[in-house]
Each structure stands twice: as structure tokens, then as C-alpha cells.
Amino acid sequence: MEMRNNHNYCVIMSGGVGSRFWPFSKEDKPKQFLDFFGTGRSLLQSTYDRFKKIVPPEHIFIVTNDAYAAMTKQQLPELKDHQLLLEPLRRNTAPAIAFASYRIFAVDPNANIIVAPSDHLILREDQFASDMHSGLDFVAANPVLLTLGIRPSRPETGYGYIQVDGNDGQGIGRVKAFTEKPDLELAKKFVESGEFMWNSGIFLWNVNSILEAFSSYLPDIVQKFDEGREYFNTPREKQFVDETFPFCANISIDYGILEKADNVFVNISDFGWSDLGTWGALHEISDRDENNNANLQCKALFVESNDNVVAMSDDKLVVIQGLDDYIVAESDNVLLICKKSEEQRIKHFVTDVKFRYGDEYV
Numbered sequence: 529m530e531m532r533n534n535h536n537y538c539v540i541m542s543g544g545v546g547s548r549f550w551p552f553s554k555e556d557k558p559k560q561f562l563d564f565f566g567t568g569r570s571l572l573q574s575t576y577d578r579f580k581k582i583v584p585p586e587h588i589f590i591v592t593n594d595a596y597a598a599m600t601k602q603q604l605p606e607l608k609d610h611q612l613l614l615e616p617l618r619r620n621t622a623p624a625i626a627f628a629s630y631r632i633f634a635v636d637p638n639a640n641i642i643v644a645p646s647d648h649l650i651l652r653e654d655q656f657a658s659d660m661h662s663g664l665d666f667v668a669a670n671p672v673l674l675t676l677g678i679r680p681s682r683p684e685t686g687y688g689y690i691q692v693d694g695n696d697g698q699g700i701g702r703v704k705a706f707t708e709k710p711d712l713e714l715a716k717k718f719v720e721s722g723e724f725m726w727n728s729g730i731f732l733w734n735v736n737s738i739l740e741a742f743s744s745y746l747p748d749i750v751q752k753f754d755e756g757r758e759y760f761n762t763p764r765e766k767q768f769v770d771e772t773f774p775f776c777a778n779i780s781i782d783y784g785i786l787e788k789a790d791n792v793f794v795n796i797s798d799f800g801w802s803d804l805g806t807w808g809a810l811h812e813i814s815d816r817d818e819n820n821n822a823n824l825q826c827k828a829l830f831v832e833s834n835d836n837v838v839a840m841s842d843d844k845l846v847v848i849q850g851l852d853d854y855i856v857a858e859s860d861n862v863l864l865i866c867k868k869s870e871e872q873r874i875k876h877f878v879t880d881v882k883f884r885y886g887d888e889y890v
Contacts, residue, residue: 651800
């Protein structure tokens with residue numbers, strides 16, 4: 529696919545820990561660095577492969593934690609050092625996006641930017657690329673913040689939703705409201721209404737549009753970064769960011785800007801998307817047997833068992849009898865057995881394990 533605009537850039541957000549996938553995903557190797565499906569490419573590598581067909585590879589930036597710099601370079605050896613934007617500590621998505629926006633503005637003050645997580649699954653890549661190109665054209669021509677909304681296929685309680693204003697469910701429409709993860713009853717109403725899309729967490733905008741939004745809605749972050757504006761894209765940048773970042777608010781881009789701004793639009797898409805946020809989501813998109821059991825990269829014998837997801841390291845064999853709707857996951861020195869319906873508690877288990885047994889298990 530030809531590159532239509534050399535002002536197009538992509539920022540891949542790759543700093544998370546993925547604690548909901550513990551013990552498969554751990555502090556020292558979070559889920560974006562794992563090959564979940566045995567394809568030979570990690571989620572981060574697959575995301576990079578996807579975007580280098582959409583923007584020039586030298587226009588792709590990875591925002592990640594200092595601790596993951598070496599692993600990122602190992603997985604993406606073609607990246608130049610300046611394409612890695614390293615956070616000294618975790619501060620949620622708004623400061624990370626501000627950092628990337630200031631850097632890209634210093635390189636190209638006319639840049640159009642895609643911001644995407646590193647750990648999503650996209651099944652129909654051609655449709656995805658087409659939506660990205662039309663979105664980039666739209667934000668190049670209009671001073672708006674564009675999100676990607678996915679037409680829901682089921683009443684999912686694990687995703688945020690976007691309400692579309694008077695749109696026929698096609699193309700680009702104005703956002704009426706963002707809604708956090710609903711309960712099942714509300715999710716059913718959302719899907720039936722036809723007005724609500726899943727919030728994919730993928731955003732497009734011109735660099736000037738997002739910097740203006742930061743000025744309006746998160747002026748404290750702008751004030752911090754403005755103090756070192758001349759350092760971006762220079763050897764002094766790293767030191768300045770290391771000194772400044774800890775003082776930025778720990779806030780998401782959704783909450784900090786998108787839910788407040790009045791120029792937010794949504795591109796309604798359908799390209800086979802999953803955010804791979806939970807074991808349940810992974811179970812949904814994995815191959816399953818006649819009793820709805822899924823096993824990832826391991827051998828499993830299921831006896832009188834239904835609706836389970838099993839993941840083992842090192843090609844182990846697991847035999848399960850009499851379990852329904854469970855996660856059974858093992859990695860190195862940890863085995864987790866947890867009800868799939870209660871997987872939101874895994875984060876709490878991780879905290880408890882850390883408190884009782886120390887860092888070696890998390």
C-alpha cells in the first residue's frame with residue numbers, strides 16, 4: 529500500500545504490566561511481549577507489523593517504561609533509539625500521549641498521529657488499514673479528535689462504550705457521550721439501541737488538535753512540558769522527561785480530555801477487534817472444543833468440563849476433570865486456578881501475593 533502522506537505518524541503505547549493476565553504476564557515480561565497464539569510474533573511485534581504498512585516505519589514511536597527498553601529493542605531491532613520514548617515511571621495514558629505529542633511536534637508540526645495500544649488483536653487487517661487511512665485524511669482536514677468505535681457483537685461488560693450522536697451506524701459521526709464499563713443489563717440496552725459502540729482505545733488526530741486539547745483540559749501537564757519545549761528531539765530530552773514526568777497527573781486520555789472535549793468524533797469500524805484485556809476475551813477468540821474449552825500452547829485433556837481456558841508454559845500436559853468456567857494458568861513458579869466469571873479479582877490476587885510472598889511471583 530503506497531504511503532499517501534509523509535506527515536502520518538503512529539504512537540504505540542507499550543508500557544503496561546498486563547496484570548489481568550497474571551501469571552502468564554508478569555512485571556518482567558508483560559503481555560505485549562508475549563506470543564499468545566504461537567505465531568512467532570509477540571503482540572507488540574504484530575502491532576508494529578500492522579502499522580508499518582500504514583505509516584512509514586521511521587514514523588512509528590513506541591512509548592514504554594524504562595524497564596522495557598532492552599526487551600523492546602530486542603523484539604524490534606529495526607527501531608532507532610530515537611523511536612523509543614521511555615517513561616521513568618507509570619503515569620497512565622495522558623502524560624504518555626503528551627510526551628509523544630511534544631516529541632512529534634518537534635519533528636513535524638503538521639503531523640497526523642495514530643495512537644494505539646500494543647496488545648490488541650485485529651483479524652481483518654485490510655479493513656483496519658482502510659479505516660486508518662480514511663481517519664488520517666479526516667483529521668488532517670478537520671481540527672477534531674477521532675476515536676475508533678467498534679460495532680458491538682455482544683453485550684460486553686468489560687469494554688467502555690461510545691454513544692454516537694444521530695448517526696446511521698456508518699462512517700464517521702460525532703460523539704455524544706463516553707460510558708464506562710456497564711453492567712450486563714445496561715450493556716444489553718446499549719447493544720439493542722444501536723447508538724453505542726465499543727471504545728477501542730485507538731485514536732487519531734493532528735498534533736495541533738491534541739496539543740490544543742491538552743492546553744484546554746490538562747493545562748498542568750502542558751505547563752510542565754512547555755518548560756522544556758526546546759529539549760524535545762535533542763540529547764537533553766531524556767533528562768528533562770525523567771525530571772518532569774513524576775510531577776504529571778496520573779490520568780487517562782479518556783478521562784482527562786476525550787470525555788470533556790466538544791470536538792470528538794468516532795469512526796465506526798468493524799475489523800475483527802479484540803483488546804485481549806482479559807482471559808475471558810482470549811477464550812472468546814481462541815479455538816475451542818465441542819464443550820467450549822480452549823487451551824493455549826499446551827496439551828489438555830478435558831473430562832466432564834466446560835467453558836474453561838487453560839494456558840501452560842513449556843508445552844506441559846494438563847488433565848482437568850469436573851471444572852466449569854475456570855481459568856487454569858501456569859507460568860514458571862505460579863499456578864492460578866480462578867473462576868472465569870471472577871477474573872476481575874486477579875489484580876487483587878497479584879497484590880496479595882506481592883504482599884505475602886514478595887516480588888518473585890509477580
